[in-house]
Amino acid sequence: MIKEWIKACSQALSSKAKLKQCFSNFDVYKTSFTAVDLELTSLNPSKTQITSVGYVSGIGSRIDLSSCGYHVINTTADLGQSPVIHGLTLDVLQKGENLAQAIDALAPLFQQHVLIFHNARLDLTALNRAFKQCGAPKINVLYIDTLQLALYQLNKQHQVLPSNSATLSVCRQRLGLPAFYEHNALDDALATLQLFLAQLTELGITREATLDCLIHTGAVGRIQLGDS
Amino acid sequence: MTAMAKQVEDFLNTSAPFELLDYDQKHALVKHTELIYLTNENVNDVFKDKVSLFLIQSGQFSVKDSDAPTRHLSDGDYFGYTNIIEKSNFPLSITVDSPGLVYCFDALAIEPLLEIPVIRHFFDGLRNNALQNHAIADSNSMWLYKGLTDAIEKAPVSVDAQTPITVAAQLMTSQKVSSLLVTQEEKLIGIITDRDLRSRVVAASLDTHLPVSQIMTANPAQIMGNRTLFDALALMTEKNIHHLPVIDNQTQVPLGMVTASDIIRHQRGNVLFIIGELSKAENLYELTRLSWQLPHYFSAHAKKAGDYDIAGKILSQATDIMTRKLIGFFQQANGKAPMMFAWLVYGSQAREDQTMGSDQDNGLLLAERPSEAQSAYFSNMAQYVCNGLAKCGIKLCDGNIMASNPKLRLSLDEALEEAKQWVKAPTKDAIMHFNIFLDVRCAAGDISLFKHLQKRRAPLMQQNMFLAALARHSNEISVPLSMFQKFVYEKGRKQKDLIDLKTRAVALINNIARIYALADGVTLPNTLARLEALSERSQLSKRDATNLRDIWLFLNRLRWRHQLENKVTDNRVSISSLSSIEKHQLKAAFKAIERTNQAMVMKFSGGVS
Numbered sequence: 001m002i003k004e005w006i007k008a009c010s011q012a013l014s015s016k017a018k019l020k021q022c023f024s025n026f027d028v029y030k031t032s033f034t035a036v037d038l039e040l041t042s043l044n045p046s047k048t049q050i051t052s053v054g055y056v057s058g059i060g061s062r063i064d065l066s067s068c069g070y071h072v073i074n075t076t077a078d079l080g081q082s083p084v085i086h087g088l089t090l091d092v093l094q095k096g097e098n099l100a101q102a103i104d105a106l107a108p109l110f111q112q113h114v115l116i117f118h119n120a121r122l123d124l125t126a127l128n129r130a131f132k133q134c135g136a137p138k139i140n141v142l143y144i145d146t147l148q149l150a151l152y153q154l155n156k157q158h159q160v161l162p163s164n165s166a167t168l169s170v171c172r173q174r175l176g177l178p179a180f181y182e183h184n185a186l187d188d189a190l191a192t193l194q195l196f197l198a199q200l201t202e203l204g205i206t207r208e209a210t211l212d213c214l215i216h217t218g219a220v221g222r223i224q225l226g227d228s
Numbered sequence: 229m230t231a232m233a234k235q236v237e238d239f240l241n242t243s244a245p246f247e248l249l250d251y252d253q254k255h256a257l258v259k260h261t262e263l264i265y266l267t268n269e270n271v272n273d274v275f276k277d278k279v280s281l282f283l284i285q286s287g288q289f290s291v292k293d294s295d296a297p298t299r300h301l302s303d304g305d306y307f308g309y310t311n312i313i314e315k316s317n318f319p320l321s322i323t324v325d326s327p328g329l330v331y332c333f334d335a336l337a338i339e340p341l342l343e344i345p346v347i348r349h350f351f352d353g354l355r356n357n358a359l360q361n362h363a364i365a366d367s368n369s370m371w372l373y374k375g376l377t378d379a380i381e382k383a384p385v386s387v388d389a390q391t392p393i394t395v396a397a398q399l400m401t402s403q404k405v406s407s408l409l410v411t412q413e414e415k416l417i418g419i420i421t422d423r424d425l426r427s428r429v430v431a432a433s434l435d436t437h438l439p440v441s442q443i444m445t446a447n448p449a450q451i452m453g454n455r456t457l458f459d460a461l462a463l464m465t466e467k468n469i470h471h472l473p474v475i476d477n478q479t480q481v482p483l484g485m486v487t488a489s490d491i492i493r494h495q496r497g498n499v500l501f502i503i504g505e506l507s508k509a510e511n512l513y514e515l516t517r518l519s520w521q522l523p524h525y526f527s528a529h530a531k532k533a534g535d536y537d538i539a540g541k542i543l544s545q546a547t548d549i550m551t552r553k554l555i556g557f558f559q560q561a562n563g564k565a566p567m568m569f570a571w572l573v574y575g576s577q578a579r580e581d582q583t584m585g586s587d588q589d590n591g592l593l594l595a596e597r598p599s600e601a602q603s604a605y606f607s608n609m610a611q612y613v614c615n616g617l618a619k620c621g622i623k624l625c626d627g628n629i630m631a632s633n634p635k636l637r638l639s640l641d642e643a644l645e646e647a648k649q650w651v652k653a654p655t656k657d658a659i660m661h662f663n664i665f666l667d668v669r670c671a672a673g674d675i676s677l678f679k680h681l682q683k684r685r686a687p688l689m690q691q692n693m694f695l696a697a698l699a700r701h702s703n704e705i706s707v708p709l710s711m712f713q714k715f716v717y718e719k720g721r722k723q724k725d726l727i728d729l730k731t732r733a734v735a736l737i738n739n740i741a742r743i744y745a746l747a748d749g750v751t752l753p754n755t756l757a758r759l760e761a762l763s764e765r766s767q768l769s770k771r772d773a774t775n776l777r778d779i780w781l782f783l784n785r786l787r788w789r790h791q792l793e794n795k796v797t798d799n800r801v802s803i804s805s806l807s808s809i810e811k812h813q814l815k816a817a818f819k820a821i822e823r824t825n826q827a828m829v830m831k832f833s834g835g836v837s
Contacts, residue, residue: 028280029269029270029273056233058262061264061266061270061274062262062263062270062332063262063263063265064262065232065258065259065261065263065532066259067230068233068236069230069231069256070231090547099636148571175285176286176328177329178235178239178286180234181233181234181235184233186231186234186236188236190263191235194263194265194329197265200263201265201269205269206272207273210269
């Protein structure tokens with residue numbers, strides 16, 4: 001399965017020109033963004049399951065707090081050590097929603113908005129599997145990874161990256177953003193969106209710019225979800 | 229359904245007045261809230277479409293949102309409320325000093341919240357403060373303007389209206405109070421006093437098992453907790469009463485009672501009272517005893533910015549009085565002085581900006597060169613006064629700038645000759661030495677002698693070469709900011725974030741004011757008075773002078789607060805102890821001082837520095 005994902009991914013990336021064309025349609029400060037964060041049962045992409053999903057949308061640098069969404073999924077997967085991290089224990093999860101309900105809420109946003117993740121790879125793998133599990137229609141999504149944006153900046157400054165220098169909270173700290181309540185999917189999503197906006201300023205993105213100005217950072221991508 | 233992120237809830241919970249809202253109210257508010265990452269790129273676009281209330285979570289911004297002057301704001305600060313409260317449409321003008329997150333609450337969601345009195349009150353307060361930002365309240369008797377909530381010391385002693393008279397009287401005895409608040413459902417409905425028990429119970433042989441409501445004074449005069457002692461005093465005098473219940477202005481719940489004896493107690497703590505007592509002191513012992521109450525007075529009563537503004541002046545006045553008393557005591561014991569003299573004070577005492585750590589700087593000006601016997605008389609007098617001041621808590625001067633030093637007891641002719649030497653050879657060392665003598669005031673003795681000296685000395689000191697040398701000297705101190713506008717802290721201190729506000733900033737303003745004053749022929753020693761007195765001809769613009777005055781007052785407040793809060797006498801203020809807005813203001817103040825200082829050096833030294 002992972003092979004297929006890589007294949008899909010490389011297909012998308014292989015045509016860099018196509019990617020550039022996709023992203024050049026978006027004025028940075030007029031684009032609708034949705035930041036998404038998943039809490040997962042494990043960090044192993046091949047078997048991880050979603051326990052909760054949080055998201056928030058905004059247009060340009062305005063984050064609309066009324067768009068905040070949060071779903072706890074009644075997953076049956078082995079939770080492993082994950083409750084220690086995100087605090088979602090079995091009894092909380094049992095009261096949660098079906099995965100399909102959450103995907104139904106997300107799918108319309110995914111079609112219309114550019115998605116923002118901190119560490120897109122893991123979350124996209126889990127989402128791709130979730131789309132398939134639910135039999136949701138395939139959709140193409142455009143995404144930007146704040147982790148990659150941070151690494152792009154860090155690599156300019158360091159030969160060897162200090163450990164933990166690209167976690168969400170450390171990246172935020174570096175850009176003077178306030179501390180936040182970590183490891184809740186909604187809080188992480190909101191924190192990610194704020195980080196993205198601060199990164200745009202750090203990169204000196206001007207108000208006339210279009211999103212293809214981020215392509216050289218290697219942090220943007222296009223992928224099909226629900227592909228089998 | 230909208231979910232509320234924990235960080236949003238946490239932020240609202242720590243932001244007055246929204247912490248008062250319950251979860252549902254916060255949730256409803258968040259539905260009409262945007263969070264903007266405000267930068268130079270988007271600052272001109274984001275505020276156009278609708279009226280909102282803004283709350284800064286991070287970053288620094290210069291904002292003009294009403295007729296009040298531009299404000300420098302950072303985390304925790306609001307703006308845009310004037311438009312909502314006044315239903316006006318003042319265009320926002322914002323400069324991003326450092327980008328950050330700003331909460332943006334739709335006016336439509338805020339307006340209903342303003343119906344809640346506490347919230348309305350909060351924003352009304354903000355609005356009024358913004359307008360009064362520059363008005364420096366000159367409260368000569370600070371105790372009178374103390375808020376009642378600070379003045380009442382005891383929790384309210386109250387009984388329910390149905391309580392029997394005996395029980396109420398027992399409570400008064402056990403609580404050692406002379407009056408009781410009578411309440412019904414927590415609201416005040418009456419009071420009873422010792423006198424009521426005497427005249428309405430004992431004298432009338434009333435049954436003491438009756439409820440207190442039978443003997444209380446119903447609907448008594450009352451005052452809101454947000455008023456001042458002065459208001460209470462006025463009301464009590466007007467109604468001829470000795471007990472005045474204090475009520476919370478929001479909830480109407482009684483907070484306590486102000487009594488005539490409370491007022492007398494506060495009056496005893498009044499500095500004017502101490503100064504009055506100082507001038508009545510009949511001997512050294514009484515004088516020292518009273519003097520030692522001064523630090524106590526300041527730490528107990530100076531709370532507001534306006535208090536700090538006059539604290540230096542009060543301390544200098546007190547020192548003047550001590551000096552005059554001491555000279556009087558000496559003359560009582562040793563006879564009248566053999567010739568005219570003036571007791572001169574220098575430095576901070578002359579400028580009237582003494583703080584608790586200031587040491588004494590003084591000297592004597594004599595009408596003529598003294599004979600040996602006359603010289604001995606003044607030597608003894610100076611010894612006595614300087615030591616007396618030290619006993620009163622005004623430290624002896626480490627640099628020996630005291631009248632007890634024979635070099636500082638000059639005749640008028642010698643003093644003039646000395647000034648000529650200063651002007652003739654204003655070397656770096658010489659300036660270091662005589663700078664302090666340029667701020668001078670006559671605190672005791674014959675003021676005409678001193679005026680005579682000043683009149684003859686002023687033209688000398690207006691000479692360009694002399695002013696140029698002073699300006700160059702001032703340029704050798706720089707404000708504690710690095711090239712990248714970061715604070716530069718004192719080196720070699722255990723605590724790493726200290727800045728000496730006196731030597732690194734206040735002294736610079738004093739220098740600037742002194743040099744412009746000398747150039748303009750202004751002989752006043754006080755920095756603020758000098759800035760005020762500069763004539764139209766002065767090269768310092770009115771705007772810069774006003775700006776320097778505000779900065780001087782701001783720095784002065786910071787160092788007084790530092791001394792009183794930490795019970796120290798130095799001026800090394802810890803930057804991390806300042807609020808974020810104060811840090812912001814301090815940085816702006818340093819930059820302004822630096823600019824004005826540079827301009828002065830250019831003007832007076834012709835750019836050679």
